[in-house]
Amino acid sequence: MRGTEWTTDGLLAFVDKMAKYHDAGKLPFALHLPGGNEEQLIDIFANINEGDYVLSTHRNWYHALLHGLPPEEVEQKILDARSMFMFDRERNFYTSAIIGGPVAIAVGIAWALKRKGSDQKVWCFLGDGTEDTGHFAEAVRYVNGFDLPCTFVIEDDSMAVDASKESRWGTDKDCCWPDCVVRYHYTKSWPHIRTGNFADLKVMKSTMKTDEEYFPLLPKRKYLGSASINYAPLGMKFKEAVTQGMTELGDEGAIFIGYSIIPGDAMGTLKDVPDDQKIETPVAENLMVGLAIGMSFEGFKPVVYFERHDFMLVAADAIGNHVDKIERISHGEFKCPVVFKTVVDDGGLFYSGPTHSQNFTNVFKELVDFPVLYPETPEEALEMYRYAKDSDGPVMIVESKKFH
Numbered sequence: 147m148r149g150t151e152w153t154t155d156g157l158l159a160f161v162d163k164m165a166k167y168h169d170a171g172k173l174p175f176a177l178h179l180p181g182g183n184e185e186q187l188i189d190i191f192a193n194i195n196e197g198d199y200v201l202s203t204h205r206n207w208y209h210a211l212l213h214g215l216p217p218e219e220v221e222q223k224i225l226d227a228r229s230m231f232m233f234d235r236e237r238n239f240y241t242s243a244i245i246g247g248p249v250a251i252a253v254g255i256a257w258a259l260k261r262k263g264s265d266q267k268v269w270c271f272l273g274d275g276t277e278d279t280g281h282f283a284e285a286v287r288y289v290n291g292f293d294l295p296c297t298f299v300i301e302d303d304s305m306a307v308d309a310s311k312e313s314r315w316g317t318d319k320d321c322c323w324p325d326c327v328v329r330y331h332y333t334k335s336w337p338h339i340r341t342g343n344f345a346d347l348k349v350m351k352s353t354m355k356t357d358e359e360y361f362p363l364l365p366k367r368k369y370l371g372s373a374s375i376n377y378a379p380l381g382m383k384f385k386e387a388v389t390q391g392m393t394e395l396g397d398e399g400a401i402f403i404g405y406s407i408i409p410g411d412a413m414g415t416l417k418d419v420p421d422d423q424k425i426e427t428p429v430a431e432n433l434m435v436g437l438a439i440g441m442s443f444e445g446f447k448p449v450v451y452f453e454r455h456d457f458m459l460v461a462a463d464a465i466g467n468h469v470d471k472i473e474r475i476s477h478g479e480f481k482c483p484v485v486f487k488t489v490v491d492d493g494g495l496f497y498s499g500p501t502h503s504q505n506f507t508n509v510f511k512e513l514v515d516f517p518v519l520y521p522e523t524p525e526e527a528l529e530m531y532r533y534a535k536d537s538d539g540p541v542m543i544v545e546s547k548k549f550h
């Protein structure tokens with residue numbers, strides 16, 4: 147059942163059933179009930195086709211139902227602590243509990259669909275609290291500028307948790323966005339979180355499971371190369387080996403994303419990659435990673451280039467909360483084989499100071515579960531980029547300028 151096949155009463159009855167589960171203590175975790183926007187959403191989903199992508203939020207149940215996820219599946223996922231983690235790879239349904247996360251991912255999917263000449267579109271739903279974020283402004287500007295097939299729908303109840311728009315911004319006037327953004331106003335019929343009623347704590351305690359029971363850990367991808375390979379000398383310098391790694395990735399169709407990659411060729415290392423596989427982005431690090439994530443959902447192999455490691459901190463949300471967690475929180479439905487290439491400016495001529503010299507390899511090793519690699523020889527550099535090329539998961543490779 148999709149879109150207009152749903153009625154307001156049908157949607158309300160679904161939520162009412164979940165609210166009763168909550169009050170009976172059967173949902174011992176965070177959940178956000180939708181309500182008050184049934185008619186608006188039924189109208190909007192009349193324009194959303196099967197096969198289109200729908201990206202949603204912590205408050206995603208209506209979007210899931212209207213996009214055709216069977217109610218019994220949505221119900222089961224809610225009972226399994228996946229209220230904020232509702233995914234369906236087959237129906238192109240994606241959510242995030244981190245506000246501002248999905249907007250950049252939506253852009254990447256839309257870029258991929260346009261590149262493929264697809265008729266599919268992307269619909270990204272967000273609240274006015276998410277509209278507050280810089281991530282949203284970057285995403286809208288990119289979709290508008292490149293005319294990507296993506297519509298952002300602001301579900302504006304004028305509140306972020308319990309804070310009004312006026313208290314957050316000094317005015318309750320709507321912000322002005324281009325045509326790829328539509329907005330509807332509504333009044334939420336439930337509190338921000340849960341139902342507002344006391345739940346039965348005894349039942350809650352007996353139902354409660356652990357993090358790993360709700361979201362089993364996936365086998366860790368490990369790079370074993372350095373320990374297991376006796377490298378034959380390549381007879382090339384470090385930078386030549388990196389360049390060779392880029393060329394091999396390019397030969398397999400990888401898309402290179404970042405700034406200083408068309409003018410500059412990522413310090414010359416992309417000189418043998420065709421320009422139409424390079425996207426010179428705005429200086430918007432979170433958007434760069436979102437672009438990569440979204441493209442990877444459509445089968446592209448993205449390589450995101452950060453010309454200094456310290457710039458990557460600006461994209462910590464996209465890397466730590468999304469790239470690293472997508473597979474686990476979606477129970478393996480969505481994979482994200484993104485390659486990160488970055489440089490630590492820690493040596494040689496043109497010293498650029500303490501910030502750009504920082505090497506965050508160990509910080510990222512703590513932050514993420516995927517391999518974070520630091521090649522020290524030309525042989526290692528090429529082998530690591532070959533590993534990244536063939537991996538079906540994310541990999542980060544940190545190049546020190548002192549080896550270049």
Ligand SMILES: Cc1ncc(C[n+]2csc(CCOP(=O)(O)OP(=O)(O)O)c2C)c(N)n1
Binds near residue numbers: 272306
């Ligand atoms: C990056 C980030 N900051 C803070 C939060 C905590 N948080 C969860 S929902 C929310 C407000 C969201 O408001 P809005 O986007 O308007 O959605 P609504 O809940 O009104 O549907 C906040 C601040 C979060 N999930 N992610």
